[in-house]
Amino acid sequence: MSEEIAPQNLRLTKLEANKIKIVFSDIPYKPYGDQSYIKQLRILAYKHFPDRLLTTLEDLKGNSSSYCIFDNLPIDDVFGSPTGDVDSINFKNGYLSENIILAFASIVAEPYSIHFEGKKIVNDLTPHPESTNEYTGLGSKVELDFHIENAAQVYDSRGDTSPLALFLLGLRSDPDVIGPKTYVADSREALKRMTAADIKLLSEKKFIIRQPYRWRSHDSENRDTVLHSVLSGPMDQPRVTIAFYPDMVIPVSKEAKTAYDNFYEHLYDVAIGVDIQPGRLVFVNNRFTLHSREKFTPTFDKDGMPYRWVQRVFVTDSLWSFRSFHKQGERIFDPGFSTVK
16 A cells, blocks of 8 residues: 555645635534535535636546545634534534535535434544444444445445445544544556456456445345446446455355455555545545545543544435435435335
8 A cells, every 4th residue: 555645636725725714614504405505505615616626626527536635624623523413513613614525525416415324414423432343434443444335335226326426524633643544546546457357257247245234224125145246337437336344245256256356455556545634625436436444543532532533425426316215304315214115
């Protein structure tokens, strides 16, 4: 793995950051993603974001960028961190960070949340003592290995409900500890190092792709016996549907397992390490860019609150994909209440 950040980044100037802070500080946060709220953020972003930032965000719509890092974003003054679904306003002096991450996301695509991933449209990711061994953003003692977010949902019979992309914004970190690192790996770079035979195997229906852990207890669909490919489309714009943490993807032949393992090794070789510090926003293209988070030992402040706090937003091309899900809010969807029998 590389520890250096690749040049796909944009740093706001102090003047740009201050202007954005003034515009977005006092907007009331609508945690269920009301359409009027998202529209307001979009309008203000197009009106007040600097041209170079708008150009970068518009370019991300083309789905050709693997990831992008934005630095020096204005965020709230933070004095704690939430656990569970408590209101973030109890731990910072406003909703600036929610407004900022949603403004960025709403230019690229349509923000949303899955109810059991986060009951609010902006998900708060902090290490939870009861979730240390979970393969989720709330875990810590296990490595969240390379994966496409909700990869199995690409093949959902109700439609593709895997995110187009995700945004990760740093709010808080331990001033005395580096990391944990988040890694991003552009599958296109890994595929360049692979043999034609391995690529062919990845493109064939030789893999069982299991649902993410949280989805298994909330969704009635069981697709654990259906075979799929984990790679499709042209190699310069591939679609990858794979997750390398345990019990997620099962190759059904020795040759497929070898290709699967080779793919992992090449992804590991091309991965870039990113420390999501406060004020840093990371865009990850979930179509062909895998991401991971190394395991870590959480640290806590004098009040027993975890230092690490990252906010996350999923985006999709169209909310139409979730038409069969129950809505817990305008943009909060629950697959456990599917209307499809």
